[in-house]
Amino acid sequence: MGHAKSEGPLKLAVPRGALLGETLDALDAIGIDTSEVRGESRSLIFEGDAITLVTMRPSDVPTYVEAGAADVGITGKDVLLEQADRVVYELLDLGFGRCRMVLAGRRGDERLGESERRLGMMRIATKYPRTAERHFEQTGRQVEVIEVKGSVELAPLIGLADGIVDLVATGRTLEENDLEVREEILECTARFVANRVAHKLRAAEVDEMTSKLREAMAG
Amino acid sequence: MIHSIPPGTRDVLPDEMRELRSLHLALIEVFESRGYGEVATPAIEYDEVLARGDGRTADSAYRFFDERGDLLALRSDMTVPIARLVASRYANAEPPLRLCYLANAFRAVRPQRGQMREFAQAGVELIGAPAPEGTAEVVEVLEAALDAASLNRAVIGLGDADLYRQLLAELGIEGDARDAVLSRLAAHDLVGLEVELSEMEGIGDDEVATCVALSQLRGGREVLDEARSLGGAAVERATARIGETFEALEARGVADRVQIDLGLLRDLGYYSGAILEVYDPAIGHVLGGGGRYDELLKRFGVDLPAAGFALYLERVHVAQTEEESRTGDEP
Numbered sequence: 001m002g003h004a005k006s007e008g009p010l011k012l013a014v015p016r017g018a019l020l021g022e023t024l025d026a027l028d029a030i031g032i033d034t035s036e037v038r039g040e041s042r043s044l045i046f047e048g049d050a051i052t053l054v055t056m057r058p059s060d061v062p063t064y065v066e067a068g069a070a071d072v073g074i075t076g077k078d079v080l081l082e083q084a085d086r087v088v089y090e091l092l093d094l095g096f097g098r099c100r101m102v103l104a105g106r107r108g109d110e111r112l113g114e115s116e117r118r119l120g121m122m123r124i125a126t127k128y129p130r131t132a133e134r135h136f137e138q139t140g141r142q143v144e145v146i147e148v149k150g151s152v153e154l155a156p157l158i159g160l161a162d163g164i165v166d167l168v169a170t171g172r173t174l175e176e177n178d179l180e181v182r183e184e185i186l187e188c189t190a191r192f193v194a195n196r197v198a199h200k201l202r203a204a205e206v207d208e209m210t211s212k213l214r215e216a217m218a219g
Numbered sequence: 220m221i222h223s224i225p226p227g228t229r230d231v232l233p234d235e236m237r238e239l240r241s242l243h244l245a246l247i248e249v250f251e252s253r254g255y256g257e258v259a260t261p262a263i264e265y266d267e268v269l270a271r272g273d274g275r276t277a278d279s280a281y282r283f284f285d286e287r288g289d290l291l292a293l294r295s296d297m298t299v300p301i302a303r304l305v306a307s308r309y310a311n312a313e314p315p316l317r318l319c320y321l322a323n324a325f326r327a328v329r330p331q332r333g334q335m336r337e338f339a340q341a342g343v344e345l346i347g348a349p350a351p352e353g354t355a356e357v358v359e360v361l362e363a364a365l366d367a368a369s370l371n372r373a374v375i376g377l378g379d380a381d382l383y384r385q386l387l388a389e390l391g392i393e394g395d396a397r398d399a400v401l402s403r404l405a406a407h408d409l410v411g412l413e414v415e416l417s418e419m420e421g422i423g424d425d426e427v428a429t430c431v432a433l434s435q436l437r438g439g440r441e442v443l444d445e446a447r448s449l450g451g452a453a454v455e456r457a458t459a460r461i462g463e464t465f466e467a468l469e470a471r472g473v474a475d476r477v478q479i480d481l482g483l484l485r486d487l488g489y490y491s492g493a494i495l496e497v498y499d500p501a502i503g504h505v506l507g508g509g510g511r512y513d514e515l516l517k518r519f520g521v522d523l524p525a526a527g528f529a530l531y532l533e534r535v536h537v538a539q540t541e542e543e544s545r546t547g548d549e550p
Contacts, residue, residue, distance in 0.1 A: 007500060007545075068503015085329050089407035191410060196505065197498045199407070200376055200478060203437050 010051050010198075010205050013065055013073030015058035018169070019190050022096040023074050027053075029216035030209070062086040062193070071198035072206060077188040078167050082128045089199050091210050092192040095217050101131060103183040104174055105163040106156050112163045112182060116141065125155030126165040135165070135185050153177040227328040227336030235536075239339075242536055243321055245367040246341045250319035253360050255343045258318050260300040262325075266292040271518050272299030273488045280327030280336075293325040298489070298512065298527060301344045306519035314347020314523055321532065335533070342509065342529030349524040350460065350511060354493045355467035357509065357526045361495070362473050368535050369542060373499040373506065374476050376437070378483025379461055380490040380510060385453035386433075390426055392419060404434055405484045434482040440465060442479050457481070464493050489515045495528055501541035506534050 014023055014037065024034040036046045037053055046053040054070055059082075061075035066086045073088075076097055080090060103124070105112040115122045122143045126132045129147045136143045146161055148154075153173060155161040165185065168174060174181065192213055194206050224230070231239065247257055266282050269292050281293040294300050297320050309316055321341040328334040341364070345357050358375060365373045383404055387397045396419060403412040409431055416427040429449045436442040443458045443465075461479055468474035485494045485508055494510035509528025516523045 066503070087406075090410050091407075093410045195503050196407070197500075197503050200437060200480065200496075200498055201374055201500050203478075207435065 008052070009048060010072060010202060010209070011070045012051055012053055013061045013070035013075070014053050014055045015061055015073075015075050015190075016055050017058055019058060019074065019076060019097045020055075023190065026074075026094060026096070026213060026216060029219075030212040059083070062088050065193050065195050068195045068197055070195070071202060072192065072194045072209065074190055074192055076167075077186075077191055078128065078131070080191060080193070081131050081134075081186075081188075084130070087196055088193040089196060090191050090193050091199075091206075092213055092217075094190040094192055094213065097190040098187065099167050099169040100181075100187050101128065101165065101185040102168050102181045103135075103163055103165050103185060104156075104168075104179045105182050107178050107180045111156075115162045122163060123161040124163055124165055125152050125161035127152055128165055128167070131185070132165040153179060225336060227334055229335075238539075239532065239536055242368060242532065242539065243341065246364050246530070246532075247319065247321060249363045249367045250341075250343050250360065253317070253363070255317040255319035255345075255360070258301065258304065258320055259322065260294070260297070260304055260320075262293055262323065263291050264294060264300060264303070266290040268303055269294060269299055272302055272515060281325055294322075295326050296324050297322050297340060297342060297529065298344065298515070301346075301527075302512075302515050302519050302525075305344075305346055305516065305523075306521045310521060315353070316346040317343070318346070319343040339532035340507075340529040341532050341535075342507070342527055344525060344527035346516065346525040347523045348526070349513070350492055350526070351463040351467040353524065353526050354464045354511060355471055355473075357528055358464075358468055358477065358495065359471050359473045361497070361509070361528050361530075362476065364530065365476075365497070368530075368539055370499050370506075370535070370538055372501070372542070373497060373538075374478050376480040376483050376496040376498065377461060377464065377477050378480045378494045378496075379457040380485060380492060380494045381460075382433075382453060382457035382481065383430075383484065385456065386430070386451060389451060389453045391421060400430075401484070404430075404482075407434070407482065409434070437478055437480040437482060439479065442481065446481055460492060485510060493526065497528075497530065499538040499542070501545060502534065502538050504534060506538060507531050 027034050044055050058075045059079050061073040062083045064070040065073040065088045112122055124132055124143045125146045125148050129145045132145050152164045152166050199206050285291055323337050323339050325337050328336050343360055345353050403415055416422050436446050443462050446454050446458050483494055489512045490510045491513050492511035496508040497506040507530035511526040513524040
């Protein structure tokens with residue numbers, strides 16, 4: 001259990017990586033100064049008068065926000081689904097960072113269907129084991145989910161799995177690895193989330209930020 | 220040599236125990252001084268009896284057979300055992316009954332999440348005192364308990380358990396669809412809530428906007444007016460109930476740290492009417508909760524309105540140490 005404090009400037013968890021650019025643009029749009037984060041600094045924490053920006057891996061955002069170490073945060077829906085047991089309030093769909101969670105297999109290769117028909121089971125490599133399991137369970141199919149941490153495209157190419165479940169933005173990585181989309185599982189965008197206690201005790205600040213973001217994203 | 224204990228359980232050593240003990244004593248003293256007599260009940264009960272209290276019984280995670288083949292369960296809270304105790308031992312007593320407890324309860328944990336399988340709760344049950352006065356008394360005791368724990372900045376959220384059930388019935392949302400909407404509301408997944416509602420037949424944009432806006436209303440008295448302006452008979456009734464409770468709190472002079480919260484939903488099945496949650500700015504987790512359970516005693520054969528609250532003792536202790544380190548006070 002985290003014992004983080006909800007005092008001083010509001011702490012916002014900012015995702016590094018693919019969502020960083022658009023997250024900073026969104027923050028600029030609502031009048032938060034992000035120039036230091038954009039700079040060369042290697043700091044992880046950027047303190048401001050009204051808000052402190054804390055940068056981290058997108059998959060760590062729910063952890064920090066649930067514990068209250070960050071009051072609010074921005075991360076992808078893919079992360080929230082994979083960590084569905086983390087209690088964070090999902091306040092707003094920010095609309096950017098759009099990508100698709102898909103099931104992909106080798107181009108022109110029938111191994112996915114073959115395995116399902118003859119072995120009763122598909123082997124699926126993924127970085128999102130819980131999302132993948134839920135999808136196949138909901139569609140009534142049996143799979144062996146194999147969790148990998150690195151380039152998941154490798155798995156079907158050298159026979160670790162029949163297919164992969166992964167997040168796809170442009171589809172170029174799949175193409176370069178001779179893979180193709182077989183099923184779309186869901187579409188993901190960036191979400192604005194809040195800690196449960198911060199949402200109650202810092203209601204005015206959280207609400208103001210939510211409505212500013214809503215306006216900025218609509219415009 | 221290390222001999223492991225199950226995840227979600229822990230040993231308590233003397234330094235911590237001393238602090239827990241003084242917190243425990245301070246809380247029980249507050250309860251006793253207000254006429255709440257301390258009771259203890261067995262940690263193990265018949266599964267059938269606990270299930271009577273909470274139909275879903277999902278929370279009784281530990282069930283086992285005894286030597287006679289009877290199905291037993293570890294209690295997951297104290298409210299249901301006390302309802303059982305009142306029905307069996309105080310069936311003919313003159314209400315209201317005031318009881319308090321400090322006891323361990325048991326719940327299932329999700330792996331690797333630091334959740335506790337066994338945890339201590341301190342709380343009261345006020346049986347036979349209807350809303351709004353009964354609720355106000357319980358909140359008054361809760362505030363005194365928070366003061367005794369030196370959590371002077373703690374806030375009590377006050378909501379209504381029937382608001383969304385009635386609102387959704389009014390909108391004609393029933394069965395699985397209703398459960399889906401309630402679970403979105405309970406998780407506070409506003410994006411999912413909006414999608415879920417928009418996909419339902421006969422639900423217009425206005426109704427979707429009303430549900431989403433309602434769940435975000437929290438603050439002082441003024442939020443009741445804001446809620447009323449969103450309209451509907453269910454909202455009217457819930458805001459009237461909350462308003463009456465709030466007036467009763469004001470009359471007792473204990474409304475200052477109460478935050479009206481129309482987004483509040485407790486996941487225990489037996490609540491009806493007022494529901495409570497406790498927060499402290501020093502920690503990101505809820506410290507406890509409670510509310511009215513006017514229908515619960517009926518399931519045990521005694522038709523009495525009731526209300527109560529429970530604080531998670533260990534979390535209160537954590538908040539206490541955080542507050543001390545903030546102000547620099549030694550315990």
